[in-house]
Amino acid sequence: MSDQITLRRPDDFHLHLRDGAILEAVAGASTDFARAIVMPNLVPPLTTAAMVADYRARIEEALPEGARFEPLMTLYLCDDTSPEEIDAAANVCTAAKLYPAHATTNSASGVNDIEALTPVLERMAERGLLLLIHGEVTDHAVDIFDREAVFLERVLDPLRRRVPELKVVLEHVSSRTGIDYVMAGGENLAGTITAHHLVIDRNDLLAGGIRPHNYCLPVVKRAEDREALVAAATSDHPRVFFGSDSAPHTDPKKLGPCGAAGCFTAPVSLPILAEVFERAGVLDKLEGFVAEKGAAYYGLGANEGTVSLVRTDPYQLPPIATPDGPIAMFDPGFALTWRVA
Ligand SMILES: NC(=O)N[C@@H](CC(=O)O)C(=O)O
Ligand SMILES: [Zn+2]
Numbered sequence: 001m002s003d004q005i006t007l008r009r010p011d012d013f014h015l016h017l018r019d020g021a022i023l024e025a026v027a028g029a030s031t032d033f034a035r036a037i038v039m040p041n042l043v044p045p046l047t048t049a050a051m052v053a054d055y056r057a058r059i060e061e062a063l064p065e066g067a068r069f070e071p072l073m074t075l076y077l078c079d080d081t082s083p084e085e086i087d088a089a090a091n092v093c094t095a096a097k098l099y100p101a102h103a104t105t106n107s108a109s110g111v112n113d114i115e116a117l118t119p120v121l122e123r124m125a126e127r128g129l130l131l132l133i134h135g136e137v138t139d140h141a142v143d144i145f146d147r148e149a150v151f152l153e154r155v156l157d158p159l160r161r162r163v164p165e166l167k168v169v170l171e172h173v174s175s176r177t178g179i180d181y182v183m184a185g186g187e188n189l190a191g192t193i194t195a196h197h198l199v200i201d202r203n204d205l206l207a208g209g210i211r212p213h214n215y216c217l218p219v220v221k222r223a224e225d226r227e228a229l230v231a232a233a234t235s236d237h238p239r240v241f242f243g244s245d246s247a248p249h250t251d252p253k254k255l256g257p258c259g260a261a262g263c264f265t266a267p268v269s270l271p272i273l274a275e276v277f278e279r280a281g282v283l284d285k286l287e288g289f290v291a292e293k294g295a296a297y298y299g300l301g302a303n304e305g306t307v308s309l310v311r312t313d314p315y316q317l318p319p320i321a322t323p324d325g326p327i328a329m330f331d332p333g334f335a336l337t338w339r340v341a
């Protein structure tokens, strides 16, 4: 049993850094990662290349002195996005993000008519921008636990047939159906998996008392779904890789009568992943999941340098303080025994 793991510096292919005081508070929490795909669901959302460029400058400003961390930027697609905006975005963005309108946090300005977006998606394919997707339908008649599976047949499959040359990432895959679909999807479809979807299921959200800090979207599902995600993450599949979806909200936002969706995982992601891969008996595959496969799919070079994890006495991390209240650290339900050196 090894007591140290050294990996090529990893990437986080789905991260929320927020803005203002929360950005200040959390920017330093992701700098074990060399790069991260930064989500555009701010208030207001980043619907133009100019807004993205300004936000990128605010992130650089908020990073700790000397941090080696490259934010990879994304454009927020809406019904009004034009192919010309894609041309402009190609200079500052790595990808564009599709939120079905009202699917998740700050998605009210997302896309209502996805088919009408086809010329925009075609331009993205020409420009080499990836399409990142929050893959849930918003139809109230569809049970929330089925919304990812229904999205695949109603929305994603037709979209991929309309624009087959577009590189797509189904983000934060949460179900067996979803990950099976990704793994069978061919070379222009990939999936990201979070740390929290690998360690909690809906019992951890709802059994024995409701735990708002375990509430995220897509909502965590059955144990068998979690097991399918662990099997995929720890496999050799080339297009399944890590995106934390670390999504900080202050406790006043999480604990109200209509609590916000999102788990703050950035500081604990790597220790949780080490535990998951160790339990699966494949610690040697962790580097592929966090530092190789995603970069290859995105067409990015491999990172320079390494990060080490060392085995340690069980520990927990405290919340992060902000002027608007604490941001609780995601609790995987077991004590962490790996620490970033
Ligand atoms: N995952 C979440 O539960 N929340 C994210 C939005 C998202 O990624 O869907 C957030 O911005 O808070
Ligand atoms: Zn999402």
Ligand SMILES: [Zn+2]
Pocket: 014, 016, 039, 245, 246, 247
């Ligand atoms: Zn997210």
